[in-house]
Amino acid sequence: MTTRLVTILLAGILTNNMVLSKFLGICPFLGVSKKLNTALSMSVAVIFVMLIATAVTWPVYALLLVPAGLEYLQTIVFILIIAALVQLVEIVLKRFLPPVYRALGIYLPLITTNCAVLGITILNFTDSLTFVESLCNALGAGLGFMLAMVLFAGVRSRLETSDVPAALQGLPITLISASLVALSFLGFAGVVG
Amino acid sequence: MKQNYWNTFSKGILKENPVLRLVLGTCPTLAITTAAVNGIGMGLAATLVLVGSNLAISLLRNVIPDRVRIPAFITIIAGFVTIVQMLVKAFLPAIDSALGIYLPLIVVNCIILARAEMFACKNPVLPSVLDGLGMGIGFTATLVAMGAIRELLGNGTLFGLPITSNLLPPMLVMILPPGGFFVFGVLVALSNRLAARQGKRPARDLSCEGCPARESCTGCDAASTPETETAPEAAPEEAKAAPEEAAREEAQGE
Numbered sequence: 001m002t003t004r005l006v007t008i009l010l011a012g013i014l015t016n017n018m019v020l021s022k023f024l025g026i027c028p029f030l031g032v033s034k035k036l037n038t039a040l041s042m043s044v045a046v047i048f049v050m051l052i053a054t055a056v057t058w059p060v061y062a063l064l065l066v067p068a069g070l071e072y073l074q075t076i077v078f079i080l081i082i083a084a085l086v087q088l089v090e091i092v093l094k095r096f097l098p099p100v101y102r103a104l105g106i107y108l109p110l111i112t113t114n115c116a117v118l119g120i121t122i123l124n125f126t127d128s129l130t131f132v133e134s135l136c137n138a139l140g141a142g143l144g145f146m147l148a149m150v151l152f153a154g155v156r157s158r159l160e161t162s163d164v165p166a167a168l169q170g171l172p173i174t175l176i177s178a179s180l181v182a183l184s185f186l187g188f189a190g191v192v193g
Numbered sequence: 194m195k196q197n198y199w200n201t202f203s204k205g206i207l208k209e210n211p212v213l214r215l216v217l218g219t220c221p222t223l224a225i226t227t228a229a230v231n232g233i234g235m236g237l238a239a240t241l242v243l244v245g246s247n248l249a250i251s252l253l254r255n256v257i258p259d260r261v262r263i264p265a266f267i268t269i270i271a272g273f274v275t276i277v278q279m280l281v282k283a284f285l286p287a288i289d290s291a292l293g294i295y296l297p298l299i300v301v302n303c304i305i306l307a308r309a310e311m312f313a314c315k316n317p318v319l320p321s322v323l324d325g326l327g328m329g330i331g332f333t334a335t336l337v338a339m340g341a342i343r344e345l346l347g348n349g350t351l352f353g354l355p356i357t358s359n360l361l362p363p364m365l366v367m368i369l370p371p372g373g374f375f376v377f378g379v380l381v382a383l384s385n386r387l388a389a390r391q392g393k394r395p396a397r398d399l400s401c402e403g404c405p406a407r408e409s410c411t412g413c414d415a416a417s418t419p420e421t422e423t424a425p426e427a428a429p430e431e432a433k434a435a436p437e438e439a440a441r442e443e444a445q446g447e
Contacts, residue, residue, distance in 0.1 A: 020370055021370045022224070023219075023220050023221075023223040023224035023370065023373065024220060024224075024298075025220070026219045026220045026223060027219065027220070027303065030219070072275060072278070072279060073275070074297070075271055075274055075275050075278065075297040075300055076268065076271035076272060076274075076275055076300075079267055079271050079300050079301070080264075080267075080268065080271070083264055083267060112267075113267075113301045113303065113306060114301065115220050115298045115301040115302075118297070118298060118300065118301050119294055119298055122294055122297055122298075123294055126293070126294060167382050167385065167386050168378075168382050169395070170385070170395055170396070171216065171378075171381050171385075171395070171396055172378045172379070172381045172382035172385065173378070174378075175374050175375070175377050175378030175381060176374065176375055176378040176379075178374040178378075179371045179372070179373075179374030179375040179378060180371070182370045182371040182373075182374055183366070183371040185370075186366075186369060186370070186371065
């Protein structure tokens with residue numbers, strides 16, 4: 001049981017990295033990775049929302065939609081749950097934990113339409129994981145997102161000072177460096193099943 | 194008038210190509226272009242949703258209250274995605290398994306929400322449908338082109354037919370994730386170069402224009418303001434100051 005959970009966690013972080021091998025959450029990966037601190041805050045917000053979203057969508061799908069034979073409503077129900085949750089989290093944080101809200105609040109609206117969160121909640125069911133395994137999967141994916149963001153923020157801070165050919169300046173060189181970071185993550189292939 | 198309609202339709206194909214010029218919908222672009230056929234499947238599915246949601250949102254544009262428009266748009270889009278998902282599952286099971294999770298993820302494809310927000314909620318029905326159709330064709334064309342390049346280089350085939358696979362060992366890495374980032378980077382560089390030749394500015398780092406959260410969001414501004422003197426090591430103090438800083442910068446901008 002524990003081995004399985006650790007495997008899921010490590011696979012999420014290394015071999016099946018959400019950004020670098022599943023291409024989920026590319027927008028924040030490219031958009032919010034210019035500075036290390038923004039990259040970190042965004043990742044923390046994503047991990048937080050992912051865990052809550054998984055904790056809510058899993059029971060709703062398994063206990064409500066499946067018994068009622070409404071599996072096809074998955075997409076629409078999940079996105080509405082995530083949108084409502086993000087709003088709720090925002091309100092609660094603003095009221096009770098203002099310091100956390102100041103650090104993470106600005107990223108919360110971005111997360112509603114982040115395909116990583118919807119992606120993970122759907123993947124939990126395509127991989128037919130149990131509730132605990134799903135939470136573990138969400139945590140692993142979130143940590144993997146954080147690892148990719150932090151590493152890439154480091155790469156980009158080096159890019160700022162390097163001499164890039166005119167045609168590649170801006171987005172192209174960012175994508176090509178992302179390709180090299182993804183290449184290094186291929187090295188983890190086969191490490192965890 | 195006719196000229197106008199033609200412009201509305203054709204701008205999505207080249208001038209405002211959603212993927213290469215507006216940099217929207219990068220996730221599916223990178224993920225499913227391992228083969229040219231997938232590009233057609235994904236492109237057509239997204240086009241159907243785009244036309245449907247633009248039509249519905251344009252019809253409802255005077256009914257939806259401004260403050261709840263984003264949730265309303267997402268619900269409409271999710272409805273169309275569900276329809277397309279069921280159609281694909283029923284009639285094209287091979288495409289369904291090739292696209293996998295990226296089919297339901299059309300809901301959060303920024304192209305669709307961006308067109309709803311930028312175009313359909315301000316324009317009458319016919320232009321909105323044409324806009325959706327043009328953007329969808331532009332998206333499909335880009336996906337097919339990128340899928341063809343990656344398939345040819347990474348697998349030696351084109352639409353499943355062997356081209357160079359008997360002559361050269363294929364570069365497998367091109368259909369693996371790094372190849373996706375690389376080919377996309379090269380394509381954006383190419384399109385930037387062509388745009389520069391016509392005197393246009395290059396594609397932006399990340400398109401906030403289409404981001405539905407941009408009004409309430411300062412994250413993009415905070416991230417896209419040019420690097421100041423603060424080194425990344427100075428993170429802890431700066432983290433707290435970031436929101437205020439961003440707000441101040443925004444105020445100055447106005």
